[in-house]
Amino acid sequence: MPDQQSPDVIVIGGGPAGATVSTLIAQQGYRVTLLERENFPRYHIGESLIPETYWVLKRLGMLDKMKSSQFIKKFSVQFVSPTGKHSAPFYFHDNNPHECSQTWQIQRSEFDVMMLKNAADQGVAVHEGVRVLDVLFEGDRAIGVQIKDENGNPKEIRASVVVDASGQSSMLINKFKLKVPDPSLNKGALWTYFEGAYRDEGKDEGATIVLSLRDKKGWFWYIPMQNNLVSVGVVADFEYLFNGRTSHEATFYEEMENCPAVKERVSMAKQKAPVKATKDYTYRASQAAGDGWVLVGDAFGFLDPLYSSGVLLALKSGELAADAIVEGLQIGDTSRTQLGKWEAGYVKGMNRMRRLVCEYYDGFNFGQFIRKFPNHRGNVTDLLIGDLFKDELDQVFEDIDSMKTGPSEAV
Template sequence: MAGNQDLDVVVIGGGPAGATASTLIAQQDYRVELFERERFPRYHIGESLIPETYWVLKRLGMLDKMKSSHFVKKHSVQFVSPSGRISAPFYFHDNKPHECSQTWQIRRSEFDVMMLNNAEEHGVVVNEGVRVLDVLFEGDKAVGVQIVDEAGNQREVRADVVIDASGQSSMLINKFRLRVPDTQLNKGALWTYYEGADRDQGKDEGATIVLSLQNRKGWFWYIPMHDDLVSIGVVADFDYLFKGRDSNESTYFEEMENCPVVKERVAGAKQVAPVKATKDYTSSAKQAAGDGWVLVGDAFGFLDPLYSSGVLLAMKSGELAADAIVEGLRIGDTSRSQIGKWEAEYVEGMNRMRRLVCEYYDGFSFGEFIRRFPHHQGSVTDLLIGDLFKKELDQVFVDIDSMKVS
């Protein structure tokens, strides 16, 4: 336990990464307190889960809650080429015949509340409407945080470990100047929501559809959710999407003209939200941990949303960090080498997903690749479902490279 400290662990941020890490540590009877500056529910983009979230949800005790929810079930992903050709669905179950191959399209405001409530049920002390003003250090070691509540009351909270799960605005990543922008994936996004847009039936109702623009400069996501809503967004290079354009709204509809399949699907639908934009895209941190502190989720790295890996990577980093911290607390070692020991494995997995993203933007054809290397169909599906942490998957990229020189 924490000795003279107030707590064993302080967590900054109540999104999926913070909720995951705090829950798994509290399950081991450590004292964990979480501080979230907003009050949930709060809006957040990122509505599509991929199958490998199943295993973290299971450890968290969230599976039954997800199964009984009204979230739309997702069994597959489909791709639409620049010419409008629709691929056969990549059914996750065909590759991995297990219930983990069915996942969900979620509304983040609801899902994040479920995750935070679940953390409380497992013993985490959750504080909403509380901002962390600073991370406290003694020498190079983080020893707690300074917080302020909505009434303006300030106090210090001491802990053996500080987990920063505060997203891309992370205090620690800015303090230590750790952010590394990804110049190859300098993208932005525009999106909105439609009511009554076309959706497929039966098993395909919840499929994520990735649709290329005719000019190949970007792509649309198409994510069917409950309450007859569909999330539809366009992703492209930052300069292409935001420079020399009149407005986000007009740009969004100009790009819809550049993707006729999307335009057809919303022909009889009603737009029910303003067009939103994000320009803070792919980046990573130089390191995931220091003495007494850890970065998880978007605070450590955010990857292009092409394959809907965001929530998985947030939860996976939270899980791996939690396991390293629990071990460190048990043996009395909260040094960088102990609580950041998960970083190399995690970065390898994240980079496999990043490589698949980059290949897509470079014109990679799943169909052509599988025709040439049919034995890789399972490996490609593994990558798409987020089963990223296996070295044997690297052979996929060796063979992709071989296609480029042949």
């Protein structure tokens, strides 16, 4: 890799969080080196964007690229109950008639390349195929990284700030034992892709559909994508999904029998990929930053994918961390307090999405809630689109608590 001994910031990982934080810092004139272990494009799950990604994509200069892409446009989300009853779609535009209310179903391998190239175009020194061996410290302060270059030789690069955006394999979350699992959301997932599966027409073609299992033990996602592909996955408790089962493939199709609406949708389709699995679900780091270092994206935390919040949280944490880092560099303060000043507000927003996820798993009837509190339809839609960072949304959960009398069907 080219010799760059003294960047201002080193970013470990080139996914959406790493590309976001590096681009926004570089836009302010600082030297940023991004180190990505793999060579893009590479496969990654997480195809569905929610509308609030619009504002970060706008800051990144990505909107025109997204508008000219082949990604399927997404206007809504819809829920299907255990009995097969379809909810009315939550059309994002009804709540906010702005172009931000249309988003996309993305192919992550292509989207991530677009984000990384955009970072390079805006001045980030992007290096793929570079393995970070360790984060270097002097006392409690991060001062750089040790890498293995393309020739297999160890090398040190120093910087004022190190950002760990390396995903669930986060070097720093493991180094400092910061990972805090969420026992209430100990889930796993199995998924694959189908060609030629049913999709709705018109503005409903790109809708994300969430379909409950008949026995209410989990749910399927159904995400229409480009090239006539649909991403289909099942999420359920870890023990239920993985213990005592014969194979991932067999389990996936057993659960499809438990969700007739999905089975019908893919009945004429051809499976195009092996069934994949993930077993390490919701968690969060106990702190987002330290002296000279920051965690963003999945390196800080991962939330159950029920409402497709993964890329939003990656972009939002990257944005908030970038602003704190830029301010810290400007005033000469790269302490934990400065670099992590965004953490409390971000966690509050993340907790609102988590609460909405938990309500779904508890069988709460969202349709009934909207009928009783029609004034909250906009607030519920705000939560679904990822507009999570405002305190007035907390009234939704107070009113949910006020009407709970027992389990009911989630529609």
